[in-house]
Amino acid sequence: MQWEVVIGLETHAQLQTNTKIFSGASTAFGAEPNTQACEVSIALPGVLPVLNKEAVNCAIKFGLAVNAEIAPRSVFARKNYFYPDLPKGYQISQYELPVVGKGEVTIQVPAVGKNSAYEKVIHITRAHLEEDAGKSVHGAVEGMSGIDLNRAGTPLLEIVTEPDMRSAAEAVAYAKKLHELVQWIGICDGNMQEGSFRCDVNVSVRPKGSDKLGTRREIKNLNSFKFMQQAIEFETRWQIETLEDGGTIQQATVLFNPDTGETRAMRSKEEANDYRYFPDPDLLPLEITEADKTRVKAEMPELPEAMKARFEAEYGLTAYDAATLTASRDLAAYFVATVQAGAEAKPAANWVMGTVSAKLNAEEKNIAESPVSAVQLASLLKRITDNTISNNAAKQVFEALWAGEGDVDAIIEAKGLKQVSDSGAIEAMIDEVLAANAAMVEEFKAGKEKAFNALVGQAMKASKGKANPAQVNEILKKKLTG
Template sequence: MKPGWEAVIGLEVHVQLRTRSKMFCACANAYGAPPNTHTCPVCLGLPGALPALNAEAVRMALSLGLAVGAKIRPESTFYRKQYVYPDLPKGYQITQGPVAVVEEGLLEVPGDPEVRGASGPVAIRLERAHLEEDAGKSAHDLRPGASLVDLNRAGVPLLEIVGAPDLRSPQEASDYLKALHRLVVFLGICDGSLDEGSFRCDANVSLRPAGAQAFGTRVEVKNLNSFRFVKQALAFEIERQAALMEGGGTVVQETRGWDAQAGETRAQRTKEAAMDYRYFPEPDLPALRIRPEEVEAARAALPELPEARARRWREAHGVGADEAQTLLQTPAFAAYFDALAEACGQGKAAANWLLGEVSRLLNEGTGGIETFPLAPASLAELIRLVESRVISHGAAREQVLPALLAGEGSAEAIVAARGLAQVSDRGAIEALVAQVLAAHPGPVAQIKGGKASLTGFLVGQTLKAGGGKVDPKLVNEVLAEALAKA
C-alpha cells in the first residue's frame, strides 16, 4: 500500500448453485455438455415461455443467509435487468430487486496488520445475497473471425453475494474470498470450481487519503476467478489509482478487466448506473415469500460450519489453529479426519498423520482424499500401534504404511509377519544400554565433561544393538538415567 492512501474494497461474488436444474426451467444444470444442448424455450428467451422459480435454489440461499447470521427477508421480488449482449438471449437478466432474500450478514476474516496496525479477526459485512440467473458464455478464439455462443450456462442459478466496502488491502480481499469459498463448499451449495467459473467475483476498489471518511471514485475489476488474481489485480489497481491522483489526474468510474499475462488492469467501459439497466419488476414471477417454517427447516439442515469445526478440533484434540485450517481444505478431507480421530482415539496424532504422510502421498499422486485407498479405520489401527509404542514411528512410516497400501493385510498382521514389534522391556533395554556404555567409554567421559551432543551417538548405538526394534523413547529414558549414575 502506498503511504498516505487507504484502499476501500468490496467484492461482489457470484456463486453458481449446485441444483440439478436451472433457475427458471427444467434444463440440466451441468458443466461440460456439448454446446447448446441444455437449453429450452425458457432459457433461450423464446416468446411465450414462462419462468418457474427453482425451490432448491431458494433453500440454498437460506442456508447461506443463516450461516452468516443474516436477516432472511419474508418477501422479495424479481426484476428484469436490461442489457444487450450476445450470450444473454432474452436481452435482460432476471435478478432480485431492491430487497434481496438475504441481507445484513457478517463474515469473519483475519485482519491485515499492515494496514490496520494490529492483528486479529475483522467482521466483514455482507450487504445482501440475491438470487439471479447466469448468462451464457461467449468464445472468441474457437473460430477465426467469429465469436461463438454457448447457452448451456444461460439460466444457471446464481447467488450474488455483495460484500460491504469493509476490506482494506488485497490480502484481506483474498482472505475474505477464501473464507466465503470454503463456507459455500462446506454448505454444499456450490462446488467451488474456480476453473469452471462456479465461483468468481468482481472487485470494487477506490482510494482515499489516509484518515479520510468520504469514499473515492470506485473502479470495478470484472470476472476474477482465482484468489491470486484478486490479490494481483487489486494491488495493481491501487498503485495505478495512487499514481494517477498523485500526478494530478482523476480516477474515472469505470469497469476494467484483469490481464493476467500482462499483469495489469485494462479499461473496458464506463461504469453503468442503475438507471442504465432500466430495472422493472418481472411480470411473469410472483413475489418470493418465505414462511417461518421454511427458515427453521433450513436452519435444522445446516451442517457443522467450518469455523465451528475448527474450534471443536482445537478444544477436543489440541490441534493448532493453522493445522485446523489445513484440515478444512475440503469437506471430504475434514470428514476423513473426523472419522480417523474417532477411530484411533488420538486426535492430535491423527492430524499429524493426515497432514504429514497421507498428504505427502496425495501430493505425489493425482487424486484427493476421496481416492485414498485406506479407510480411516485401517489407518487408525496403525496409529494406535505407534501411540501404544508397539512399533516405532519410523517402522510404521517406512514399512507398515507401504504394506497397508499394497493390500498385505491389517497393520497388526503386517507387524507380526515382519517381526516389527519393538522391544519395550525395560530390563532388556537396560542391559543394551550397559553394553553400549561399556563399549564407548570415550563418549561417556566427554558427555560427563559437558559435551551433551554426543548423547545422540549413544542412543544410535543402542538402537543399532537392539536391531532397530527397541523403543526409542524408553532408550532415551534409560540412557539418561545410566549417564546420571556413571
C-alpha cells in the same frame, strides 16, 4: 504518503440445482450447444418464468449460514441491457428487495512474513437470486459469433460484501472461506474452472487514516485465487502510482490478463450502463415464512463455526487447530473418521494438518483423494501410541501407505521398523555401547551433561534406530548414575 487499499467483493455462486431458475430445463455442465435451451431459456414470445423451489432453498441455506436476515418478502426485477447472449433483453435479478440481507463471515487471514495470522469479520451486504446469461462462442464460424444458451437461466446467488477488506490477503481469505462455505452447505459445487464460482473485486485506495472512499475500479470475472491475489496487487500499485503522479482514478471495469499479470480497463463506452431496473410483472413477490426457514435449517449440516467450537470442547484442540481442521467439510470428516477409528485426537489433528496436508499439497490432491484412508492413518497412529514404532519410523510407514505398499502392520514388518522394547535386549546393547565408549562415560562422570546425549545417540545408532528412545534414556541413566 501512506496508502490504504479498500476492497469489496461480488461473487456469483452457481446454485446446485437440477434445473434452471425459471424453467425445467437441465443445468448439467458440458451438454451439446443449445440442447438444454428450452423456450424459456431462448425467450420465445409468450413464455413465462416459474421459480425453482430448490434455488430458493439454496438462498435460505446461505442466509442461515452467514447469520443474515432472510427477507419475508423479496421481489424479482428486470435488469435491462442488450447483448446477444441475453435473448430477453433483460436479466431477471433482484434489486430493491433481495432475498438475503445483512450477514457476516469470519475469515482466518494466514500469517505472511512478520505479520501473524488473525481473524476478521467480513460483513455481507446482501445476496440475491438471479439468472445467468448464455455464452458467446468465437471462432467456430468465420466472421460470426455463435451463441449457446444452455447456461442461460442457470440459477446464481450473487453475494455482495461491504468494502471491509484491507489487503489482497484478506480478499483471498474471504473468497476462499466463502468458496468452502457454499460447498459445505451444498449449494454450489465450487468448480472455478467451469465458472461455478466467479468473483468481481472492487478496489480503491485512499490516504491511510481517511474515512472517505476513493474511486473504485472493478476487476471482473476472476476464476482463481492466485489470479485474484495478483490482480489486486497490480491494481493497488497502479492506483497508488497514478495518484502519486498527480493523476485521478476514473471509475471503470477492468480485466486481468494472467499472461502479463496486469489489469486493463475495458472500453469506457461500455460503462455508460443504465439498467432501468423495475419489478418483473411476470413474477409475484417471493414469500419465505418462519416454517420454510425451520424446514431448510433441518436439512443443513453442522456449520463450520459450530463444528470448530465442538472440536475445541470435545477434542481439546486449540482454536487455531480447530479452525484449520474445519476449513473444509472433507478435511473435518477425515479428521473425525481418524479419531473414530481409534486414534487419539491431538496426534490425529497434528498428522492431518501436518504430514497428510503437506503430502496432499505437494501432489495437488484434495483430502477426498488421499491414498491413505482415515482408517489407515488411525492404525498407524495406534502403532505409535502402543510403542510399536517411533514417530520417525511412522513417517516411513506413511510414505509406504501412500505408495500403496499394503497395510500398516505388514509395512512395519517388511521394513523392519518395529521398535525394540525388550529391556533385556536394550540393556545388553547399552552395556556394549558403554564398554566401547569409555571416554564418553568418563566425561559424563566428570560432569559433562552433553556426553549423556552423545551416549544416547550411540545407543540409538547401535540399535539402527529401532530401540525405544524413552527406554534407552531410562536404562542409560540408571546405569550411569545408579
